[in-house]
Amino acid sequence: MNSANSAAVVVGVDGSERALRAVRLAAAEARRRHRPLRVVHAFIWPLLRVPVEPPEGAPPGGGLRHQAEQVVADAVAAAEAAAPGVPVTGEIIDGEAAAVLLGESPAAALIVLGDRGLGGFASLVVGSVAVQVTTYADCPVLVARGEEHAGGPVVVGVDGSPASRATVEFAAEQASLRGAALHALHAYRHPASSGPGDMQPLVYDESALRGEEDQVLTESLAGVADRYPDVPITHRAVRKRPAAALTEASRDALLVVVGGRGHGPLTGLLLGSVSHAVLHHSASPVAVVRAPE
Known part of the structure; x- marks a missing residue:
């Protein structure tokens, strides 16, 4: 994440109402x-060799390039009003x-995206754009x-992973900026096997397990x-599917x-079922934070 004072918040727009909501956020x-x-605004048409200027004799203000300029102008106006x-x-x-x-991400403080859209930003959550951006961006990504x-x-x-420390730090900063409380949620299901061929124990001490999970939160x-x-x-440790716990909390x-x-019950938040479930079903905005490599 770029910590320079000049680093901007970057928002992707495409002319949709959901993108304007992301602009306000x-x-x-x-x-x-x-x-x-x-x-x-990502302007993909030149890559597809589609004419972007109005054809000869067309009314002023026509053409794909002009439409893109209007999309950006409307978004800037919405941001200035908000x-x-x-x-x-x-x-x-x-x-x-x-x-x-x-x-944009190496020089950005944060990237903000709508959860649905048109054109270059269509179907952000269910398509490849959100997966690619949240997986590889060099700054946190906020999905509206x-x-x-x-x-x-x-x-x-x-x-409890070392990578989750960056996530907690970002969340605490957000809580401070918003004048809000911070609620740390750790979801677990049961003891997992430690390697190939291992079996989960049939009997284990529930109180000891809860103590271990509480310790993860404390650390x-x-x-x-x-x-x-x-x-x-x-903070709270719950015996529940992580995606369900986070969606409920949202x-x-x-x-x-x-x-x-991460590791354990929250492993692979971006590429696995947990992240997809949270991005699809969260009732509040979702921020994804990659730990520095």
């Missing part, structure tokens, strides 16, 4: 972070949506799903209260934060 993020906002005083710029970049956004539930906490999925949150003394912190959340990699 991105504008609020930029205002909270005291960052500029950069509106980007967050007056935030510096907003817009740009059309020739290229495919995922490639354009990934190209559901709604921000006023008064709710920032919910973070915790799995994952170590030092967070000291770094963010303004953030009320709660119903009252301002934001759900998940990590890009």
Whole structure:
């Protein structure tokens, strides 16, 4: 993640109403972070060798290039209305949506996307764009799903891996910026086999297992209260499918934060069933954070 003060919040737009919702969410993020906002539209038509200028004799303002310019202008206007005083710029970049956004990510503080759209950003969640961007972006990615539930906490999925520390840190920062509480959620199901050919134990100590899972939460949150003394912190370990636990928690959340990699019950958040379920079914916006490599 780029920590330079000049790093912008970047939002991908395509002219859809859901993209404009993402613009408003991105504008609020930029205002909270005291960052500029950069509106980007991926213009794929030149790659497909489709004429983008109006044909000879066509009325002024025609052509795909002009339509793209209008998309960006409308998004910039929406951002300025949502967050007056935030510096907003817009740009059309020739290229495919995922490639354009990934190209933006090394210099961005955050990338914001709508959960559905048109054109280059169509079907962000169910298609390849969201998977590629959340998997490979060099900054956190925020997907504008559901709604921000006023008064709710920032919910973070915790799995105890070293990578999840970056996720917890991002979630705590978000809670601080929003004046919200932080709720750390650790979901587990049962003891897992330790290797190929191993079998799960038929009998195990439930209280000892709960103690181990509670310890995962305690270690994952170590030092967070000291770094963010303004953030009320709660945590809970639940014996449940991780996707179901996070989706249920999203119903009252301002934001759900998940990590890009992990282990145990939250393994493979991006490429497996957990991330897909959360991105498809969350009732609040979802942020995906990749740990620094």
